Amino acid sequence: MTATAPRSGSLTPAAPSSPDDTEAEAREDQARLLATLRTSLDGLAQREAARRLEVDGPNALTAHRRSGLAAEVVSQLVHPLAALLWVAAALAAVSGSAPLAGAIVVVILLNAVFAVIQERHAERAVEALSSYLPATARVVRDGSTSVIAARDLVRGDIMRVAEGESVSADARVIEGSLRVNMSMLTGESAPVSRTASPPREVGPPIEAGNLLFSGTTCTQGNAVAVVLATGMRTEIGRIAALSQRVRTEDSPLERQVKRVARIIALVGLGLGLAFVPIGTLAAGLPLQDAVTFAIGLLVANVPEGLLPTITLALAVGVRVLARQGAIVKRLSAVETLGSTSVICTDKTGTLTLNQMQVQRTWTPGGTVDLAGGEAADERSRDMLRAAAACTDLTTLGDGIVSGDPTETALRAAAEAAGVADTPQRLAEFPFDPELRRMTTIDRDPSGVWAHTKGAPEDVLPLCSYVDGGPLSAEERDHVLAMVGTWAATGLRVLAIARRSLDGARSGSPRDHVERDLELLGLVAMIDPPRPEVRDAVERCHHAGIRLVVITGDHALTAQGIARRVGIGADDMPLITGRDLDAMSERQLDALLTEHSELVFARSSPEAKLRIADALRSLGHVIAMTGDGVNDAPALRRADIGVAMGRSGTDVARESSTMILTDDNFASIVSAVQAGRQVYDNVRKFIVYIFAHATPEVVPFLLYALSGGRIPLPLTVMQILAIDLGTETLPALALGREPAEPGLMDKPPRRRTQNVIDGPMLARAWGLLGGTSAVLVTGLFLWTLVDGGWSPGDDVSRGPLHHLWEQATTMTFLGIVACQVGTAVAARTQTASLREVGLTTNPMLLWGIAFELVFSAGVVVVPPLQRLFGTAVPSPWMVLALLPLPLVTWGVDELDRGLRRRRRSLRTTVAND
Numbered sequence: 001m002t003a004t005a006p007r008s009g010s011l012t013p014a015a016p017s018s019p020d021d022t023e024a025e026a027r028e029d030q031a032r033l034l035a036t037l038r039t040s041l042d043g044l045a046q047r048e049a050a051r052r053l054e055v056d057g058p059n060a061l062t063a064h065r066r067s068g069l070a071a072e073v074v075s076q077l078v079h080p081l082a083a084l085l086w087v088a089a090a091l092a093a094v095s096g097s098a099p100l101a102g103a104i105v106v107v108i109l110l111n112a113v114f115a116v117i118q119e120r121h122a123e124r125a126v127e128a129l130s131s132y133l134p135a136t137a138r139v140v141r142d143g144s145t146s147v148i149a150a151r152d153l154v155r156g157d158i159m160r161v162a163e164g165e166s167v168s169a170d171a172r173v174i175e176g177s178l179r180v181n182m183s184m185l186t187g188e189s190a191p192v193s194r195t196a197s198p199p200r201e202v203g204p205p206i207e208a209g210n211l212l213f214s215g216t217t218c219t220q221g222n223a224v225a226v227v228l229a230t231g232m233r234t235e236i237g238r239i240a241a242l243s244q245r246v247r248t249e250d251s252p253l254e255r256q257v258k259r260v261a262r263i264i265a266l267v268g269l270g271l272g273l274a275f276v277p278i279g280t281l282a283a284g285l286p287l288q289d290a291v292t293f294a295i296g297l298l299v300a301n302v303p304e305g306l307l308p309t310i311t312l313a314l315a316v317g318v319r320v321l322a323r324q325g326a327i328v329k330r331l332s333a334v335e336t337l338g339s340t341s342v343i344c345t346d347k348t349g350t351l352t353l354n355q356m357q358v359q360r361t362w363t364p365g366g367t368v369d370l371a372g373g374e375a376a377d378e379r380s381r382d383m384l385r386a387a388a389a390c391t392d393l394t395t396l397g398d399g400i401v402s403g404d405p406t407e408t409a410l411r412a413a414a415e416a417a418g419v420a421d422t423p424q425r426l427a428e429f430p431f432d433p434e435l436r437r438m439t440t441i442d443r444d445p446s447g448v449w450a451h452t453k454g455a456p457e458d459v460l461p462l463c464s465y466v467d468g469g470p471l472s473a474e475e476r477d478h479v480l481a482m483v484g485t486w487a488a489t490g491l492r493v494l495a496i497a498r499r500s501l502d503g504a505r506s507g508s509p510r511d512h513v514e515r516d517l518e519l520l521g522l523v524a525m526i527d528p529p530r531p532e533v534r535d536a537v538e539r540c541h542h543a544g545i546r547l548v549v550i551t552g553d554h555a556l557t558a559q560g561i562a563r564r565v566g567i568g569a570d571d572m573p574l575i576t577g578r579d580l581d582a583m584s585e586r587q588l589d590a591l592l593t594e595h596s597e598l599v600f601a602r603s604s605p606e607a608k609l610r611i612a613d614a615l616r617s618l619g620h621v622i623a624m625t626g627d628g629v630n631d632a633p634a635l636r637r638a639d640i641g642v643a644m645g646r647s648g649t650d651v652a653r654e655s656s657t658m659i660l661t662d663d664n665f666a667s668i669v670s671a672v673q674a675g676r677q678v679y680d681n682v683r684k685f686i687v688y689i690f691a692h693a694t695p696e697v698v699p700f701l702l703y704a705l706s707g708g709r710i711p712l713p714l715t716v717m718q719i720l721a722i723d724l725g726t727e728t729l730p731a732l733a734l735g736r737e738p739a740e741p742g743l744m745d746k747p748p749r750r751r752t753q754n755v756i757d758g759p760m761l762a763r764a765w766g767l768l769g770g771t772s773a774v775l776v777t778g779l780f781l782w783t784l785v786d787g788g789w790s791p792g793d794d795v796s797r798g799p800l801h802h803l804w805e806q807a808t809t810m811t812f813l814g815i816v817a818c819q820v821g822t823a824v825a826a827r828t829q830t831a832s833l834r835e836v837g838l839t840t841n842p843m844l845l846w847g848i849a850f851e852l853v854f855s856a857g858v859v860v861v862p863p864l865q866r867l868f869g870t871a872v873p874s875p876w877m878v879l880a881l882l883p884l885p886l887v888t889w890g891v892d893e894l895d896r897g898l899r900r901r902r903r904s905l906r907t908t909v910a911n912d
């Protein structure tokens with residue numbers, strides 16, 4: 001068999017090179033396969049594994065080949081806004097304005113390059129996220145299990161796979177059985193079984209019942225498997241349709257902005273086209289001037305830099321979030337986060353630390369306060385021994401015990417009591433979040449036992465005996481009352497039971513084993529709330545965000561924790577899984593409308609899905625946390641599915657939109673805040689970019705409507721200098737504005753709210769743009785009149801030409817000065833400048849400095865003077881520019897002040 005022959009010069013057995021080879025390896029005798037792979041059940045030696053890694057390369061898929069730089073630039077050159085600018089360039093060329101045509105082409109090219117740079121920047125920000133959460137795999141090497149980076153897996157490695165984990169390489173099962181979701185390869189979402197039995201018939205490897213494939217996920221069971229292929233030699237590597245984990249479709253925000261940008265550009269085009277006949281026929285302008293005018297209108301109105309800047313702002317948001325411990329998988333998630341109105345959170349590990357510690361035990365012999373220093377008596381030792389037997393923990397090579405914190409706590413308590421024996425495990429019914437219990441079948445010197453632990457309400461009905469006699473109804477009530485008392489203080493309570501299985505048939509189904517149990521007692525453990533959660537909950541309340549706790553834990557335990565972190569009013573109802581099952585959709589809707597905060601306890605993963613659906617149909621934008629395999633549908637259904645980076649399963653992580661590296665509830669709230677901030681910043685720079693349109697368009701209207709009696713106040717080249725020179729850096733800087741005070745004091749925005757709305761346009765075009773237009777037109781006319789011009793005088797040549805150049809320069813500098821005021825004003829949407837501080841966005845100050853230096857260059861450097869048609873104005877004119885930023889900013893500051901006052905009056909009236 002060529003596939004398994006050692007490669008010449010290397011000790012690594014060659015990986016299968018075709019599906020046929022893989023198929024042959026699936027049917028090969030197991031011992032022979034291990035021998036050919038030069039491995040054993042003890043795994044590879046570390047050194048051998050390192051050597052194989054060196055030869056075969058890392059277990060990673062070669063990144064998607066990006067479309068080349070040239071292709072990206074071309075796509076930027078042909079998008080609709082660029083097309084409009086091409087039209088303008090063509091018109092300029094046809095009308096004999098070759099320098100203008102050339103300048104517009106330069107603009108288009110610069111814009112394309114700029115857009116490509118920004119987009120690549122954005123892509124890189126998202127790609128870099130994978131390094132925050134490296135995929136891991138469990139392997140046996142040198143006889144002990146360890147967790148390694150998935151990219152270090154090599155052929156011949158012995159890999160362990162369990163429920164919730166993803167399979168990181170192609171492998172053959174050699175022990176155990178699993179159910180695997182292969183939808184990544186087959187598109188079929190129903191899980192399929194995989195066991196160690198080799199296929200009897202020849203068929204495609206993907207159907208071989210003992211093969212596991214990279215990129216699939218285990219939904220149930222656990223197994224040991226030997227790695228057959230890694231990296232690009234895996235099935236998924238072969239099918240070139242590699243899934244790009246990061247989806248890059250346009251976000252709603254980008255779609256909205258694209259639409260608005262197109263509408264505005266079309267309006268510009270319409271205006272331009274309409275003014276050619278109006279200018280020539282009504283105002284009597286020569287055709288060439290009318291065309292120049294049309295081009296001016298068009299160029300002034302095309303918001304060309306808008307889209308890439310938004311993409312970049314979202315990417316910056318992604319990076320900021322990653323640093324705060326929240327990894328989002330798509331750019332659009334950042335803006336969705338900003339509109340989150342309900343957070344559905346689970347309890348364990350998110351609201352709490354997930355650091356369980358056994359506090360007390362109860363057995364028929366009495367209560368033992370372990371936390372208070374009491375020693376375990378005989379009966380509680382017996383119970384702890386059974387509890388420790390019924391755990392599924394892995395001791396890693398370095399002696400660290402890894403696994404579920406509930407079980408780690410039980411094992412620790414058993415160890416402290418000196419009873420953490422490890423009996424021989426014969427079989428296991430793993431923990432099932434719906435049944436809320438787990439059973440193991442173990443053999444110890446006294447015989448074969450079923451050990452069960454789980455939620456008391458679910459284990460007690462399976463118990464028939466206690467303390468050597470039958471379990472009476474009163475005793476049952478007594479135990480449940482005890483559970484209630486402990487749970488109400490926020491403790492998690494588990495019931496422990498066992499049954500002798502001597503003489504029972506092996507391989508009995510779960511319900512045959514889990515019956516007639518003997519109740520050994522109760523264990524109560526504490527899982528303290530995370531210290532930062534209380535504050536985060538308060539921030540949510542200020543921000544109008546509702547919190548819903550959906551947990552598998554006991555109602556009273558959940559309520560106890562919810563109270564401690566400030567979730568829910570005193571009359572908050574407690575809904576159990578059973579209550580929810582009995583509710584109709586209408587009742588559930590009514591409940592969710594009536595109570596803003598709720599606790600759903602003892603709920604199943606299906607309950608999460610139902611609650612998510614109900615909240616969405618009520619118009620909410622929801623973030624939903626989840627960590628188990630069964631949570632995947634709810635994570636997908638929520639607007640933002642939040643998975644846990646530490647405790648969550650790979651399946652949950654794959655289905656989520658956001659992953660919290662620290663599992664911390666407070667990070668969700670920070671992410672919502674970052675989402676709001678990014679959205680606000682996008683609005684801020686849109687205001688800034690749009691504001692210059694009015695002072696650029698009004699002078700042209702003046703020129704056209706006066707029939708040329710008032711000369712052109714601004715040349716098209718000067719417009720380009722503003723749009724593509726002076727304005728760019730301050731706009732980018734506004735995208736990085738720190739959070740505005742009060743950002744988390746307002747209710748979430750509605751899902752349907754448009755990013756560009758009427759009031760915003762009124763502010764940009766009307767208030768800020770209008771003020772600038774009045775100021776710069778005044779300055780232009782003043783300069784002319786002061787120099788001895790009167791309406792109708794010819795300024796194209798003769799003594800007045802220099803004066804006209806000085807006057808257009810004043811319009812240009814006036815617009816720049818007003819834009820400085822606009823940039824400072826646009827920093828806040830409602831707050832005053834004093835609240836944010838003038839220097840809190842240093843990038844903006846640098847941007848403004850650049851803007852001033854650039855415009856000074858345009859005015860004083862001789863070649864630039866010739867290109868842009870500028871002339872140095874007299875000193876008093878320059879002095880006249882100084883108040884402009886102040887006036888533009890001041891008008892807006894006043895308006896914001898008035899709006900704040902009106903709002904506070906309204907709230908006072910409403911509160912009275």
Ligand SMILES: Nc1ncnc2c1ncn2[C@@H]1O[C@H](COP(=O)(O)OP(=O)(O)OP(=O)(O)O)[C@@H](O)[C@H]1O
Pocket residue numbers: 345346347348349404406407431433436437438453454455456492493494550551552553554
């Ligand atoms: N390893 C386990 N073995 C047996 N029973 C368990 C185990 N872990 C949890 N339980 C029981 O099942 C119940 C539900 O657990 P589950 O893990 O679904 O939710 P949770 O961790 O309590 O809460 P959350 O849903 O908020 O994370 C627990 O309250 C406990 O009674």
